[in-house]
Amino acid sequence: MVLELVGGAFLGAVFNVLLERIASPEVLSFLKGKKMNNRLLKKLKLILLSVHGVLDDAEGKQITNPAVKEWLDELKDAAYEADDLLDEIYTRSKYGAAEVCNFDFNSWSSFENEVEEKMEEIIEKLEFIAKQKDFLGLTGDIGVKIPQKTPTTSIVEGSNVYGRDDDKEYPSINFDAFQKASGLHTFLQLSLVDPPICLFNKVPKDLFMKLRRLRVLSLVGARGSLNELLHFIAKLRHLRYLDVSQTQIKKLPGSICTLYNLQTLKAARCPHLTELPRNMHCLVNLRYLDISFSRLERMPLHMSKLKSLQKLSNFFVSKESASSIGELGELSHLRGSLMIQNIKNVVDPKDAMKASLKDKRNLDKLTFDWGRSADTENSQHEKNILEKLQPNTNLEALEIVHYTGTQFPTWLGDPSFFHLVSLSLNHCKYCHILPSLGQLPYLKELHISKFKELVSIGPEFYGVSGCTGNQHFPSLEILTFYGMPAWEKWIHAGESEGCKVFPCLRELHLEECPQLSGDLPTFLPSLTNLTMRYCNQISTSLPRAPAMRSLHVDNCWKVEILEELMGCRESLESLEIYNSCHSLKSFPLDFFPYLKSLVIWGCENLESLTTSAPQTEGTLELLASLNSLCIWRCHNFVNFPHAGLPTPNLASLKVRYCSKLSSLPKQMHTLLPSLKELQVWSCPEIKSLPNGGLPINLKSFKIRDCDNLFARRLDWNMSCLASLxxxxxxxxxxxxxxxxxxxxxxxxxxxxxxxxxxxxxxxxxxxxxxxxxxxxxxxxxxxxxxxxxxxxxxxxxxxxxxxxxxxxxxxxxxxxxxxxxxxxxxxxxxxxxxxxxxxxxxxxxxxxxxxxxxxxxxxxxx
CATH class of the missing domain: 3.80.10 (Leucine-rich repeat, LRR (right-handed beta-alpha superhelix))
Incomplete structure (x- = not known):
């Protein structure tokens, strides 16, 4: 399924490619070698320059002026004809007659005889079109700069890929129109309906072979076998963009490697893809290769010959050719993100040094993955490899996974990495000491997980020897520790010397750290979100956090919730307690006057919710902030506040599995005017609704395993609930x-x-x-x-x-x-x-x- 070209921006990119081709040594040498008239190229260049300047004006006017729209359509056709011709000249000149004839060019001699005639026809057409711009009143800057380097591509990356005007959309399969679209430049497999219709499976494969001018072929999500199509894909000699992502393809055929003009190849999220073509290095114009989320385990040899490659999603190091990681050193134009996988197969640290990551200034995200089954008998060897993989200091995000060393190299944490904002250290099972990260000046996110050997975090983590500006982790906003089974102590350095620790930290997550019992940071002035899960030995003071808005406590039995949160009483908005705080018997709702959401789950000794202010049925101090309340699996819970819940804005009340609770809140019909949702589950002792019945604005009422209450349903007066x-x-x-x-x-x-x-x-x-x-x-x-x-x-x-x-x-x-x-x-x-x-x-x-x-x-x- 294809999209219609919409105007000047894309056409301008086509013009840039044309002008670059005209100036290329390959085209010039071809014409010179065949003794053809060079004036034709000069003439073509001048016409393109004269028209290029009015494209922006034409794009704006085509919306209201049909004549301008028609003029742009004619211009697009002529520009694509010129692109086809120059593309063929460029390819023949660069790769030679012997090679290009293999992918079904017209015969060499006939092509030479036709070039001059074809070029004169194109120039004549463009001259006529160019003269019309004055009659249409099109104006603009006639100057345009010719690219000095090979342009990135005229194909738009991502989803906004366009084709020429005679491309058709296919809401239904119209093969007659497809047969006539021999000039088609873009074919996209899209899923615009549900369930999706796989257009690729409906089109006879021989039709694709007739689309010799295709620049863009996207088969994303196509079902069935692609082998037949891809086997003959070499016939699409102008193809620049090929996407077979989210398909069941198992290997890319070698015929792809004859697509010398291919600039973008995407095969992402192909769960069965295990092999790339052996001659991938022949795709010398390839700039974008996405093979993420596949089952590949190795890269083809000679990947270093892809000198134009700018985007490489993944690089796999194999056992058979472990030195292949060094081929990354020749790919000097890499940018964006890169994941290097199976580093466990690197034998010699010198090969890692050859990757020259330190010289790649445009890589902003790196992932180093040793592999799930990685193990080692020489941790120093692994550290040396990671030492040699030192990236450029322009790096913004780094992730290290399944590292099998016991320590990290010194470059990790060096303050010279002033662009680094995100760092993840995951599944480093033998590391017993964290790197010194406290002096990374702009680090905002730090995630540390699955360090099985780490017992203590101490001064080394902060880098006490160089307390820049008296601050540790001066920019850190999010800190996560997850899955640390042996971690016992967290020793905080610098605080006694007057250094500020985590001054900007907004989120702290401590999850599955069952042995941690040492002190948490004492003062976190910017903390808004604290999550603690399965840290059942923590009994020490929680951080003083005057700005905290959200607290989630899950399976932390010893935490004393009320005593620890005095400092954030007036800032806390969300509190969730799951199977924790077992000493808590009574929860005073007005202790947190601005609380919006409260969940208490599995608090085994909780007996009641209370309010500290004196209450009678006539005078209640309102808790106006509370919006949502859930009491769940509190088997000793028996009482709501004596006079009812004074929560006029409460919208949701859920009471579940409270086996001893005998009544719902009193005066619900008056005290809970905003209640929209009520759930009462497995509360067998509740026998009736409070006097006055249900709140009048209730929209949803769910009752489960409350047989005594349901037996009196005729007394509920539900028919009066005008909003239910x-x-x-x-x-x-x-x-x-x-x-x-x-x-x-x-x-x-x-x-x-x-x-x-x-x-x-x-x-x-x-x-x-x-x-x-x-x-x-x-x-x-x-x-x-x-x-x-x-x-x-x-x-x-x-x-x-x-x-x-x-x-x-x-x-x-x-x-x-x-x-x-x-x-x-x-x-x-x-x-x-x-x-x-x-x-x-x-x-x-x-x-x-x-x-x-x-x-x-x-x-x-x-």
Whole structure:
């Protein structure tokens, strides 16, 4: 599927390529060698220069002036004809007749005879077009600079790739139009619909062979085999951009290596790709190679010959050719990000030095990966290799993975890396000491994980010998320690000498550090987010953090939450406690007056929520900030505040698995005017709602395994809830044989869920009659349900009925050969779609695509 070229910006890039080709030694020498008239090139150059200057003006005017649009279309056609001709001259001259004839050029002699004639035709066409610009009133700067170096590419990287005007979009497969598009420059495999239509699989492969002018071929996500197409791809001699990403391709065929003009090759996220062509080094114009997220384990030899390569996503070091890492040294134009994988296979540190990473000023992100199975008997050898891989100080992001040394080289942490903003050290299983990183002046993110041997972090981490400006980690904003099973102590250097530590730190994450019991940093003035997970030995003081807004504590049993957070009482907005703080028995809600979200999960000794201010039912001090409250698996929890929850802006209340709780908050109907969501799960001791019932603005009410409470549903007065849209009930509820009762639910309901009612036999149609807004009904795991009831039909608004694990209902419907519903409804029973005809009430099997034209229902038993 292709996109239409939209104007001057891209056409200007084509002009730049043309002008560069005209000035290239290859084209000049070809014409000189064949004794052709050099004046034609000069004439072509002058015409292009004269037209180039008005492209911007034309691009703006084409929107309102059809004549200018038509002029641009003609110009594009002529420019592409010139590009085709010069491209062919350039390729023949650079690579020779013997090689180019292999990929099906016209015969050498006939081509020589036609060049001058073709060029005169193109110039004549361009001259005529150029004269029209004055009549159209197009103006602009007629000057243009000819590129002094090979331009990056006229192909737009990424998703915005355009083609010439006679390219067509294919919302449906129109092969007649495809057959006529011999001048097609761009073919894109796109997924614009759901489910996606794979255009590539619909197009006869021989059609591709006729598209000899293709510059861009993108087959992203194409299903099926690409081998047949790629085997003949050498015939697309003008191809500059090829993308086979997200396909099932296993290897790239050698024929690709004859595409001498190819500048971009993408084969990313190909989970079966294991091999690159042996002659990859022949793609001397290749500038962009993306082979990320593949199964490759080695690079072809002689990759150093790809002198034009600017973007290389991954480089794999293999056992068979371990010295290949040195070939990176010849790729002097690399930029952006590079991942070097399987460094464990590097035998000699001198080979690592040959990679010359220190000289690559334009690489801004590097990943060094020793490999998942990496191991070593000589840690000094690994350190020497990493020493020789020292990058340029322009580096912005560095990740080191599966490193098998015990220590890091001195360059890591050197203050000369003043551009470094992100550093990750992951799965360094033998390292017992961290590098000195505290003096990296602009480091903002530091992630350290899976150091199995590290026991203590001390002064070496900060670099105490050079406390620049009396600060350690002066710019660090995010610090993560994860998966450190042996880490016991964190010793903080410099604080006693007056040095500031982590002055800009915003986020601190301590996760899965089960032995850590030493002090945390004492003062973090900028900290807003603290996360501690599975650090069950931490019992010391939390940092003083007056700006902290979010605290997440998970499986940290010994933390004393209230005592430790005095300093951030008025800044904390989100507090989540999971299976932690086991000494906490009572939580005073007004301790954090600006708290917006509170989650308490598995706090085994928590008994109550309280407010410290005196309360009576007539006078309550409002907690206006709290928006969301969840109490979950607190089995000793028995009380909300005596007079109710004074939280006028509370929108969500979830009470789950609190086996001893006997009542919901009092005065819900008045104290919780903003409550939109209420969930009450597995609270068997709750027998009734508080006086006054439910809040009037409630939109969603879900009740699960609260049989005592559900037994009094007729007292809830739910029909008065003018905003209720979603009601869900789950549990045995053994006394319920028919549901819902007439008048129980409000007419505003749009979704009804019924699950696990062990004795439910009938869905009461009368109870559904007034639900004029109901759209979806779900009935799950009601093993005795056998009838949809009598005396009515489903509401006409209902468009979705899902019934799962209700075997008796399925048997009854199969026996009677029709369901007890009327109207124009479609039904799913297992994997068969059935439509109920409104006039004849007959069952008839339909195709899946028919279903989208009808209301439909689903009935399943698995």
């Amino acid at each position: 849209e979603h009601f869900s009930v789950e549990g045995k509820c053994e006394d319920v044989e028919s549901f819902p009762e007439e008048g129980l639910l409000p007419s505003t309901l749009t979704q009804l869920e019924i699950q696990g009612l062990s004795n439910l036999k009938t869905l009461d149609m009368k109870g559904l009659q007034n639900l004029t807004s109901l759209k979806k009904i779900q009935i799950l795991d009601c093993c005795k349900l056998e009838s949809l009831g009598e005396g009515g039909t489903l509401p006409l608004s209902a468009v979705d009925l899902d019934i799962w694990k209700c075997p008796l209902l399925k048997e009854q419907w199969q026996r009677e050969n029709k369901p007890n519903i009327s109207g124009n409804h479609g039904i799913w029973i297992c994997d068969q779609y059935i439509e109920v005809d409104e006039q004849h009430d007959l069952w008839c099997s339909q195709n899946l695509y028919t279903a989208i034209q009808h209301k439909y229902f689903m009935i399943c038993t698995t």
